[in-house]
Amino acid sequence: MEVTMSPNGAAQPSRRSHPMRSMFLQRLGLGIVTVWIVSVLVFWATEVLPGNAARAVLGHSATPVRLHQLEIQLRLDRPIIAQYWAWMTGVLHAHFGTSLASGDPVGQLIGPRIVNSLALITVAAVLGIVIGVGLGVLAAARRDGFLDHISSVTALGVTALPEFVVAVALVILLAAVIFHLFPAVLTIPAGIHVWQEPRAMVLPVLTLVIVIVPYIFRMTRGAMIDALESDYVELAELKGLSRWRILRVHAFPNALPPIVQVIGLVLIYLAGGIVVVEYVFNFPGIGQGLVAAVSDRDIPTIQAIVVLLAIFYVFVNIVTDMIALAATPRRRLPR
Secondary structure (H helix, E strand, C coil), X not given: XXXXXXXXCCEEEECCCCHHHHHHHHHHHHHHHHHHHHHHHXXXXXXXXXXXXXXXXXXXXXXXXXXXXXXXXXXXXXXXXXXXXXXXXXXXXXXXXXXXXXXXXXXXXXXXXXXXXXXXXXXXXXXXXXXXXXXXXXXXXXXXXXXXXXXXXXXXXXHCCCHHHHHHHHHHHHHHCCCCCCCCCCXXXXXXXXHHCHHHHHHHHHHHHHHHHHXXXXXXXXXXXXXXXXXXXXXXXXXXXXXXXXXXXXXXXXXXXHHHHHHHHHHHHHHHHHHHHHHHHCCCCHHHHHHHHHHHCCHHHHHHHHHHHHHHHHHHHHXXXXXXHHCCHHHHCCC
């Protein structure tokens, strides 16, 4: 706390803004600017593609008269700034336009897909965090032991594998060639959520877990080793505290901030990694919807999905930074 002088010469403490509130407001402002920039870029990028939305709907065999009429109907004859303003106004009111492929509102098309993808990300993230953090803590507690060496080498090898390689290997092992335990692709009827068919979620979830666990494991192991080599842990050992209590009370809380940061990066990665996984397993999520929209040149759907992914990235970054700050006592309190 700083001290300032009042007009009568008396010293008065000056209140400084709370670090967590300041960080939240700063990150929120940057996040809004980031989402706006992404919206401008995705709108401009989709508008400068060859052809336009009217030609994508009618096809190359459309007559000039019919093409001109549809351009007026879709307001493509207006300046691009006016088109962007109309589109952005709709986005702010949760109206993303109409799909060029099906003619349905974009929100109705991607709503169920968002729910399915969130279910996939949530299950994979929870399992990956539990496994990765648990293995990292055990490896750090038994540093240079058999478990540490095996898990470290395995994690390093798995890190080099892309998602589609892991997915194809799991299909060969558990669905198609060796064992026939789970469906290789999802055939979920319309209106059925993925959690109503739990067997169909096993391979996509397992693929994502295998991909993200090595990153969480390596960061947890490194952070825990740094904490176990600190002076306060050495003092706790001299006091005769049990190894479990040292790990749980002294080492892990101080290793938590970098672990939280890597978990946030993993969640952001999952939002992009599900595109490949959903495509491989025919998973009815937002990633598969993006691939289908690109194939159909469904511009409103592409724009909506990209903006929603940007909002998710910003949200995860803000939450991650706030949790990491809250886990650091010397930084979360005003000075």
